[in-house]
Amino acid sequence: MPAAGPDSVFSLPAFSRTILTNGTHVWAAENRRAPMVTILLLLPVGAAADPSDSPGLAALTADLLDEGSNDQSAVQIHKALTRIGGHLSAEVWSDATVLGLTTLSRHVREGLRLLFEITTQPRFDPDDVARVRDLRLNRVRQMRRSPTFVADRVFLEKLYGTHPYGHLAIGTETALRKMDPAAVESFHRHWYKPTSWTLVGVGDVSPDKLLSEAAQVWDQAGVVASEQPSDVSVCEPRPIQDRMIFVGREEAVQSEIRLGQLAVPRSSPDYYALRMLNMVLGGQFVSRINLNLREEKGYTYGARTSFDWRLGRGPFSLQVSVQTEATVDSIRQAVQELTDIRASRPPSVHELDLARAALTRGYPRSFETASQIAHAGVQLALHRLSDDDYTQFVPRIMLVDADDVSRVAVQHLRPDSLLAVVVGSRSEVFEGLGSLGFGAPVDVTQTTTFSEGN
Amino acid sequence: MQITFEKQTLDNGLDVIVHEDSSCPIVAVNLWYHVGSKNEQPGRTGFAHLFEHLMFEGSAHHDSGYFRPLQEVGGLLNGSTNTDRTNYWEVVPTNAFERVLWMESDRMGFLLPALTQKKFDTQREVVLNERRQNYENRPYGLVPVALMASLYPPMHPYHWVTIGDPEDLRASGLDEVKEFFGTYYHPANASLAIAGDVRIKDAFDQVLRYFGELPAGPIPKLPKLPPEGAAGGGDCRLVLIDRVELPRLYLSWRTPPLFASGDAELDLLAEILTGGKSSRLYQALVHQRRLATDVIAGQNSRELGSNFSIVATAAPGHHLAELEAVITDQLGTLQADGPTEDELIRSCTRLEADFVYNLQTVGGFGGQSDQLNAYNVFTGDPGYITADRQRYASATAERVRTVAKMHLGGTQRVALSVIPDESGPDAALPDSVTVTPR
Numbered sequence: 001m002p003a004a005g006p007d008s009v010f011s012l013p014a015f016s017r018t019i020l021t022n023g024t025h026v027w028a029a030e031n032r033r034a035p036m037v038t039i040l041l042l043l044p045v046g047a048a049a050d051p052s053d054s055p056g057l058a059a060l061t062a063d064l065l066d067e068g069s070n071d072q073s074a075v076q077i078h079k080a081l082t083r084i085g086g087h088l089s090a091e092v093w094s095d096a097t098v099l100g101l102t103t104l105s106r107h108v109r110e111g112l113r114l115l116f117e118i119t120t121q122p123r124f125d126p127d128d129v130a131r132v133r134d135l136r137l138n139r140v141r142q143m144r145r146s147p148t149f150v151a152d153r154v155f156l157e158k159l160y161g162t163h164p165y166g167h168l169a170i171g172t173e174t175a176l177r178k179m180d181p182a183a184v185e186s187f188h189r190h191w192y193k194p195t196s197w198t199l200v201g202v203g204d205v206s207p208d209k210l211l212s213e214a215a216q217v218w219d220q221a222g223v224v225a226s227e228q229p230s231d232v233s234v235c236e237p238r239p240i241q242d243r244m245i246f247v248g249r250e251e252a253v254q255s256e257i258r259l260g261q262l263a264v265p266r267s268s269p270d271y272y273a274l275r276m277l278n279m280v281l282g283g284q285f286v287s288r289i290n291l292n293l294r295e296e297k298g299y300t301y302g303a304r305t306s307f308d309w310r311l312g313r314g315p316f317s318l319q320v321s322v323q324t325e326a327t328v329d330s331i332r333q334a335v336q337e338l339t340d341i342r343a344s345r346p347p348s349v350h351e352l353d354l355a356r357a358a359l360t361r362g363y364p365r366s367f368e369t370a371s372q373i374a375h376a377g378v379q380l381a382l383h384r385l386s387d388d389d390y391t392q393f394v395p396r397i398m399l400v401d402a403d404d405v406s407r408v409a410v411q412h413l414r415p416d417s418l419l420a421v422v423v424g425s426r427s428e429v430f431e432g433l434g435s436l437g438f439g440a441p442v443d444v445t446q447t448t449t450f451s452e453g454n
Numbered sequence: 455m456q457i458t459f460e461k462q463t464l465d466n467g468l469d470v471i472v473h474e475d476s477s478c479p480i481v482a483v484n485l486w487y488h489v490g491s492k493n494e495q496p497g498r499t500g501f502a503h504l505f506e507h508l509m510f511e512g513s514a515h516h517d518s519g520y521f522r523p524l525q526e527v528g529g530l531l532n533g534s535t536n537t538d539r540t541n542y543w544e545v546v547p548t549n550a551f552e553r554v555l556w557m558e559s560d561r562m563g564f565l566l567p568a569l570t571q572k573k574f575d576t577q578r579e580v581v582l583n584e585r586r587q588n589y590e591n592r593p594y595g596l597v598p599v600a601l602m603a604s605l606y607p608p609m610h611p612y613h614w615v616t617i618g619d620p621e622d623l624r625a626s627g628l629d630e631v632k633e634f635f636g637t638y639y640h641p642a643n644a645s646l647a648i649a650g651d652v653r654i655k656d657a658f659d660q661v662l663r664y665f666g667e668l669p670a671g672p673i674p675k676l677p678k679l680p681p682e683g684a685a686g687g688g689d690c691r692l693v694l695i696d697r698v699e700l701p702r703l704y705l706s707w708r709t710p711p712l713f714a715s716g717d718a719e720l721d722l723l724a725e726i727l728t729g730g731k732s733s734r735l736y737q738a739l740v741h742q743r744r745l746a747t748d749v750i751a752g753q754n755s756r757e758l759g760s761n762f763s764i765v766a767t768a769a770p771g772h773h774l775a776e777l778e779a780v781i782t783d784q785l786g787t788l789q790a791d792g793p794t795e796d797e798l799i800r801s802c803t804r805l806e807a808d809f810v811y812n813l814q815t816v817g818g819f820g821g822q823s824d825q826l827n828a829y830n831v832f833t834g835d836p837g838y839i840t841a842d843r844q845r846y847a848s849a850t851a852e853r854v855r856t857v858a859k860m861h862l863g864g865t866q867r868v869a870l871s872v873i874p875d876e877s878g879p880d881a882a883l884p885d886s887v888t889v890t891p892r
Contacts, residue, residue, distance in 0.1 A: 001516060002556050004527040005549030008479040033477060034814040035455065036807065066731070074741070078732035082800035085807030104807055131744060138747045138769060142699045145593045250697075253586045285521040295519065298579030301587050321587045323579075354526055361528020361547050368478045369814040 010364045012390045015200075015377055016207035020219040023195030027377050028210035029202045031370040037108045037203030037210070038374040039115055041099040042381050045191040047171075048094045048164035048232050048312070056136065056171015060179055061187045062090040062097050064132050068123035077118065084110050088118070092169040095232070095311045096382050102371065105204035112201075112217045120220075122188065129181045137176045147256035147321070147423040150247055154448060155258040155421045158245055159315055163237040194218075200377035203370040232312030237262065240419050244438035248426040248445040255327040255424030259334055260317030261414055266309040266383045272396045273404040274307055274412065279355035280347045280405070281305045281337065282318060286354060288337050289318060297333070299326040311383070316412070324425050328432035331422075335415055335436070342409035352402055360394045455810055455843070457822050459836050460654050464662065466670040467642025471826045471836045472657045473649040475816060481551045481650035482817025484543040485558055486827040488645070489638035491618070492537045492611035492677050492758060498626055500581065500618015503535040505634055507577040509542065514564035520557065527553060534819065535616055538757040539831060541824065545817035548651040552660060558646075559664040562639060566632055574628050585617045590892075593698045594872055599891035600694055604868045605706055605761055609680040612758065620892070640671035645830045649816040649823040679758065687864045692889045693871045693882035700747065701881050702767045703774045704870040705781065709762045709861045712755035712832060718845035719857035720753035720762055725801035726793045726854070727751040727764065727784070732800075734784050735764070745772045745780060757832060762862060774871050774883055789863050792855030802846050809843075 015027040050057045066088055067074045081088060084107035089100040099119060103111035143149035153168050160166030199218060201210045264270060275283075282289035282305030293303040299322040308314035318338070322330040341347065347355070367373055367390075380389060420438050422429065426445075433441040459473045491502050510520040510533070524531050527550035533542040544554045589595040598615050606613040646665070648657050710716040727735045728751040739746040749766040766777045793801075815821040829838035870889075871882035879886075 001523060002552040004547070004553060008548055010479060033475075034810050036810050036814070075732050075737070078730050079796075079800065082730050082732060082804050085803040087807065087811075102807070102811060104803075104810065131741070134744070134769070135740070135747055138700065141770075142593065142747075142767075145697050145699055147591060252591055254583070254591045256591075284525055286519065286525050294580055295576065298576040299583065301580060301584040321583075321591070323583055323586060354522065357526050357528055361550075362530065363528070364479050364547060365528070365530060365545055368480065368816070371811075371814065 004361075007361060010394070012367055012376070013373060016211055018211050018215065020194070020215055022219055024218050025198040025381065026211055026214045026218070027198065027200045027381070028207035028214070029373055029377070030205070030207055031202050031373055032204050033369060035105045035204050036102060036370065037105050037111065037201060037205055038100065038102045038371045039111055040200045040374045040378050041115060041119060042198045042200065042378045043097040043099070043192060043196055044095065044382055045196065046093045046096045047167065047169040049191060050164070050167070050171070052162065053175065054171070054179065054183065055167040055175050056169070057179060057183060057187050058097060059092040059169040059171065060133060060136060060176070061184050062092050062099070063136065064124060064129060064184055065090065065099070065118045065122045067128040067132060068125055069117045069121040070123065071117065071121070074128065077114070080110070080114060086111055086114065094165050094169070098378055108203070108205050108210070109213050109217070112213055116217050119192065124181050124184050124188070126181050129179075129184055133176055133179050136170060137173055140170055140173050140176065147249055147252065147254070150448060151256040151258050151421050151423045154245060154247060154444065155260065155317065155419065156315070158240060158242075158421065159260065159262065159419055160237045164232050165310070165312060165314070166237070198378070198381040200374050200381070202374040202377065232310070240417075242439065242442040243417070243419055244433050244436065244441040245419070245421045246426070246430055246433060246441045246443045246445070247421070247423045247448050248443065249423050250425065252324060252423070252425045254321045254323055255422050255429055256321050257327070257331060258317050258319055258421040259331065259418050260315050261418055262313045263307050263316040263412060265312055265314070270408045270412065271309070273400045273408040275359060276352065276355050276397065276400050276405050277341075277347070277409055278305055278307055279358055280351045281341055283355070284358055288341065289320075289334060292333055292337060293320060293322065293330055297326070299323060299330050324428050327422065327424055327429045328436065331420060331436055335418065338413055338415040338418070342406070342413050346406045346409070347402065349402070352405065356397060359397050363394055455813065455839070457813070457826060457839055459826060461830070461836055462658055464641065464666055466666070466668055467673070468665050469645040469830055470658060470661050471645070471647040471830060472652065472654045473647070473816075473822060473826065474652060474654055475649060476651045479548045479651050480545055480816065481548055481554075481648065481652055482543065482545045482821060482823040483551070483554045483558065484541060484647045484649075484817065484823035484827050486645045486831050487540045487639055488643050488831055489540055489674070490536050490538040491614065491616040493638065493674065494611070494614070496608065496614070497622055498630070499614040499622045500616070501626055501630070501634060502540060503616050503618065504578060504581050504623060504626070505631060506533050506535045506540050507581060508569060508573065508631065509533065509561050509565065511573040511577065512568040513561040514567040515560050516557065517568045520561070523553060523557060529554070530818070532819070537612055537616060541827065543817055543819070543824065551652060555660055555664040559668065562641065562644065562665070563668040565639065566635055569628065569631060571628055574631065578623055581617070581623060582620055585620065589617060594696060594702060596696070596891040597694065597704060597870065597872060600692060600889045601704060601706055601868065601870055603891070604690055604692055604870070604889070605708055607680055607682060611677045611679070612756070636671060637674060641665060641668050642670040642673050645827045647823040647826040647830070647836070649821070649826065676758070688866055690866060690868045691871070691883050691886040692868065693873060693879065693886035694889050694891070695875055696872050698872060698874050700767050700770065701774050701874065701877070702765065702872045703777050703883070704763060704765050704868070704872070705778070706761050706763045706868045706870070707862050707865055709753060709760045711759050712757055713842070716857045716861060717753065717755055717760060719849055719854045720760070720861065721805060722798065722801045722846065722849055722854055723788070723858055724751040724753050724762070725804055726788070726797050729801060729804055734788070735766070735781065738780050738784055739766060739777060743780070744769055745776050774881070778869065778883060785858065785862060789855060789859040792851040795851060798849070798851050798854065802849070805846055
């Protein structure tokens with residue numbers, strides 16, 4: 001088998017930057033692969049800024065931005081969008097809202113203008129608020145029947161409790177029902193401020209042109225002092241009491257499983273060592289958990305682990321759906337893997353080489369397209385990383401050695417205090433869950449899926 | 455937009471297509487075998503996809519997992535099977551290009567010696583779990599099984615879904631794998647596209663080195679389509695009871711194949727109907743009257759014949775018959791009056807933007823190398839992109855109207871109601887026959 005040749009030198013396209021008089025940061029980079037431009041607006045306010053009795057408000061607000069502005073109705077906005085071949089997106093994460101507009105490069109000015117109008121002048125008409133709220137309500141309702149959604153939601157709720165990270169961005173049915181135009185207006189007025197946001201444009205346009213077009217369109221509205229969302233790193237979630245949580249899904253042919261715990265923020269000095277650990281454990285096809293549960297045992301279509309890198313302490317979780325009769329053994333195997341990697345079977349030289357190679361040699365692939373580069377810019381801005389963070393990634397990974405990975409495994413993985421969430425068939429699975437060392441399983445079915453209040 | 459390339463065909467029939475782009479130090483390799491679930495027989499459905507899984511379990515000169523040597527060099531890889539073809543792709547740093555060719559040629563030429571009963575049994579279990587995860591254990595998951603079975607008669611190659619029937623999968627055996635391999639997995643039935651940081655001449659030389667010696671097999675014929683009676687009209691109404699919160703309606707028609715006359719017009723029609731919030735059905739169903747929580751239309755283009763579908767979920771308190779009435783009414787208006795010029799231009803622009811967006815990348819599903827192979831396998835010309843774009847640029851409102859009338863009015867329509875287990879049968883469209891896909 002041919003060896004790979006020497007690695008090529010890689011450098012990320014540089015961002016040109018400017019700050020507008022109203023405080024907006026604008027970044028631009030060039031990518032000529034296709035005649036299009038991706039524009040992303042980062043607002044560092046997300047689901048964690050939802051008022052404690054209003055989970056889902058940040059996402060509802062973002063979803064309402066294109067439903068009519070001061071000047072145009074929703075239909076007019078969307079016709080204008082389709083005329084430029086534009087696609088609008090709104091993602092709400094725990095720490096941020098990212099609005100996006102991708103368009104053919106010949107329409108970049110109109111794209112910038114539309115995005116500005118949508119972001120800064122939404123109408124929030126009562127009929128539109130009611131309609132979009134109901135659409136989201138119905139989506140949450142439908143997701144009661146999705147084992148994946150239920151597992152994710154229950155996992156966050158149990159892991160975080162009342163901490164701002166304890167809910168999915170879409171929120172809950174109870175909260176959504178109460179949301180009204182006043183709540184949305186208030187959220188928008190409070191958080192959508194030019195001094196908070198960063199506009200990132202990447203594509204088939206010169207950076208200078210992109211910066212000057214952005215300045216012409218976006219340098220409006222007075223400078224207003226902006227408040228920061230409450231510091232999610234300060235409040236710590238309470239320790240968990242019940243560690244084995246069960247949600248019934250009658251006659252389910254598979255169990256949806258989440259095993260996890262709190263991890264560390266993106267800013268942690270252990271970030272690079274933990275990226276290596278995750279690769280070995282469950283971060284790609286050739287990883288311990290996937291080779292075990294899928295390739296060896298055939299229990300599943302795929303198993304993975306991930307660290308969710310947030311401003312505060314994000315979750316670490318193992319995620320897998322397995323055939324029902326393999327539920328108990330799968331959890332046992334998973335816990336064993338998490339135990340062994342920090343004790344009896346630390347990562348081998350070969351495993352570390354493979355993890356390192358995946359992270360370093362595969363790196364340029366992540367910066368091929370305009371969309372990828374724009375999203376990379378958003379990450380730099382959100383986490384306030386230094387300009388050379390991406391260029392430094394590979395050298396920093398190369399500095400991580402076996403001792404570092406072992407140390408962070410011992411320090412950050414705690415198999416004895418994992419939280420487990422299982423969504424599956426009660427008659428076939430529930431009793432066996434008590435034999436896994438998590439304590440007595442707690443059945444939360446009634447309060448989770450069928451209650452009107454959720 | 456253009457994807458420049460050069461094409462050669464080796465003596466053993468392997469088509470090789472190369473596109474140079476050194477703006478990023480990566481190479482995409484994409485290999486299509488012209489076999490899919492259409493080549494299966496009833497009783498052995500799911501086989502082409504199961505076979506795809508086996509291709510990752512080792513070959514004679516590398517008798518262990520396919521992923522490791524490629525993840526070792528920083529590669530990303532995957533494969534997929536559909537009704538018409540099976541594709542395998544890798545995206546690697548420039549310096550690992552040769553390794554990919556080695557790996558792909560080894561499994562093309564020498565898969566069988568590494569195949570064992572244990573690998574076969576394990577991957578069958580994996581596939582059964584894939585089916586459970588993606589079809590059996592999710593809301594509306596089994597709809598494709600019921601829909602395809604009612605759109606196409608039992609002997610039609612599209613009657614069954616690619617994931618197959620669990621009983622068929624359990625009944626299949628290792629020796630059948632060998633026959634399948636010999637029939638479909640050889641150079642004359644394959645197309646190899648390479649895009650990225652390569653030099654064209656060097657790429658052809660390397661491919662010849664690794665693939666040139668592999669023997670050709672007979673080129674399989676396209677499966678024969680069963681005789682079907684004169685196309686009747688009418689509604690085939692079905693109801694599926696499922697663990698869902700809201701009822702959903704699936705309307706489907708059989709339509710012209712990929713690239714055939716009418717295919718592009720139907721793409722445009724789907725965009726006019728549900729593309730974005732200013733579209734006709736979104737406005738009528740979701741925005742104005744709030745009868746539905748969502749609606750999506752699509753021309754699902756395939757080699758032997760496509761299907762056009764409109765799918766809408768009822769908002770609480772509303773009946774599927776209300777949705778059906780609005781959809782039929784809107785379709786009728788388009789069939790009588792056609793779209794406006796503005797709608798046509800906007801839809802064309804949207805589709806152009808989607809197309810450009812997908813072709814940003816050299817690799818993966820739908821990237822440049824995958825698209826080159828699609829053009830080559832389905833039309834014989836990797837440069838079909840120009841003709842492809844022209845189909846849309848030259849579409850007229852009148853053509854969209856007549857195509858809509860010809861293919862979505864008067865021909866048979868399948869109307870599948872999916873209703874919650876708690877609701878009574880009245881939640882479906884009237885006169886619906888119960889189906890129970892497993």
